[in-house]
Amino acid sequence: MAKVGFIGLGNMGGPMAANLVKGGHQVQVFDLAEAALLAAEEAGCTRAASATEAAQGADFVISMLPADKHVESVYLGDNGLINVLGENALAIDCSTISAATARNVGLALKAKNISFIDAPVSGGVGGAKAGTLTFICGGQEADVERARDVLQHMGKNIFRAGDVGAGQVAKICNNMLLSVLMVGTSEALQLGIAHGLDAKVLSEIMSKSSGSNWTLDVYNPCPNVMDNVPSSNGYQGGFLVDLMSKDLGLAQQAALASGAATPMGALTHNLYRSWSQLGHGREDFSSIFNYVKANTK
Numbered sequence: 001m002a003k004v005g006f007i008g009l010g011n012m013g014g015p016m017a018a019n020l021v022k023g024g025h026q027v028q029v030f031d032l033a034e035a036a037l038l039a040a041e042e043a044g045c046t047r048a049a050s051a052t053e054a055a056q057g058a059d060f061v062i063s064m065l066p067a068d069k070h071v072e073s074v075y076l077g078d079n080g081l082i083n084v085l086g087e088n089a090l091a092i093d094c095s096t097i098s099a100a101t102a103r104n105v106g107l108a109l110k111a112k113n114i115s116f117i118d119a120p121v122s123g124g125v126g127g128a129k130a131g132t133l134t135f136i137c138g139g140q141e142a143d144v145e146r147a148r149d150v151l152q153h154m155g156k157n158i159f160r161a162g163d164v165g166a167g168q169v170a171k172i173c174n175n176m177l178l179s180v181l182m183v184g185t186s187e188a189l190q191l192g193i194a195h196g197l198d199a200k201v202l203s204e205i206m207s208k209s210s211g212s213n214w215t216l217d218v219y220n221p222c223p224n225v226m227d228n229v230p231s232s233n234g235y236q237g238g239f240l241v242d243l244m245s246k247d248l249g250l251a252q253q254a255a256l257a258s259g260a261a262t263p264m265g266a267l268t269h270n271l272y273r274s275w276s277q278l279g280h281g282r283e284d285f286s287s288i289f290n291y292v293k294a295n296t297k
């Protein structure tokens with residue numbers, strides 16, 4: 001059993017911390033929101049009065065925070081974790097943030113002999129609840145191996161993409177590709193529908209042909225082609241347009257920093273931002289199907 005400090009108990013962090021308790025770990029938690037703390041207490045976690053208190057004496061500290069600025073301030077701010085973590089502690093940031101910020105935090109902690117890995121996740125809220133997340137880690141091999149002790153209770157697949165920051169790069173590469181596939185699938189389906197084809201029949205044909213891909217085969221964006229997907233549930237549940245838009249912004253930032261050409265990624269970033277600005281930010285990202293539809297004569 002390990003002593004774990006867990007910071008950030010939102011849609012993802014709450015169920016992740018609960019799964020660590022189920023895995024037999026002692027989990028001390030902190031969040032700015034009272035409701036999140038109460039839910040974590042009900043799941044068997046112990047409440048702390050601050051992030052630093054949650055991390056006192058911990059073997060592992062796990063953070064699951066909204067964005068770069070939150071991660072920076074929790075680790076490196078005036079009352080940051082950097083001041084309390086022991087040399088034997090391993091810090092694991094599971095938030096989706098820029099690779100540059102992950103590297104900055106990692107370097108600052110390393111200067112104090114504190115180990116750090118970035119470990120963003122794929123699998124969404126459903127995966128967090130079921131304990132089936134995929135962790136995409138960046139860090140030294142020995143640190144990623146050590147992290148398995150706790151990550152295995154929250155996820156099924158644990159990958160090491162490279163050194164600190166590499167987990168964030170691999171995660172945004174995946175989500176950029178996913179968005180391109182989602183927009184392409186939506187366009188193909190809308191083109192067929194505009195010519196009178198049945199979306200179910202067209203989906204089956206493309207699934208068994210060279211256009212087959214995850215967004216078509218298991219997460220179809222056209223309502224009522226499949227059961228149990230957000231498109232057949234008013235685009236509720238799943239992965240928010242706003243979160244996809246955030247990840248695509250991180251991908252564009254990374255592309256600028258490296259000079260990599262990402263024309264399709266830039267296009268899907270614009271499409272998702274516009275869709276969000278039109279009031280669809282809280283819908284599942286497959287609702288981009290309706291953006292394509294709205295632009296069809």
Ligand code: NAD
Binds near residue numbers: 030122243
């Ligand atoms: P969320 O907004 O539901 O939760 C974030 C939590 O962090 C909130 O409870 C907030 O109160 C807390 N918080 C903010 N600043 C804090 C601070 N200084 N100290 C303590 N707590 C603080 O977000 P989420 O959906 O849980 O996502 C968390 C991260 O996971 C994000 O980086 C997101 O991009 C990533 N992610 C989300 C999903 C998803 O489907 N929701 C999927 C994959 C990755």
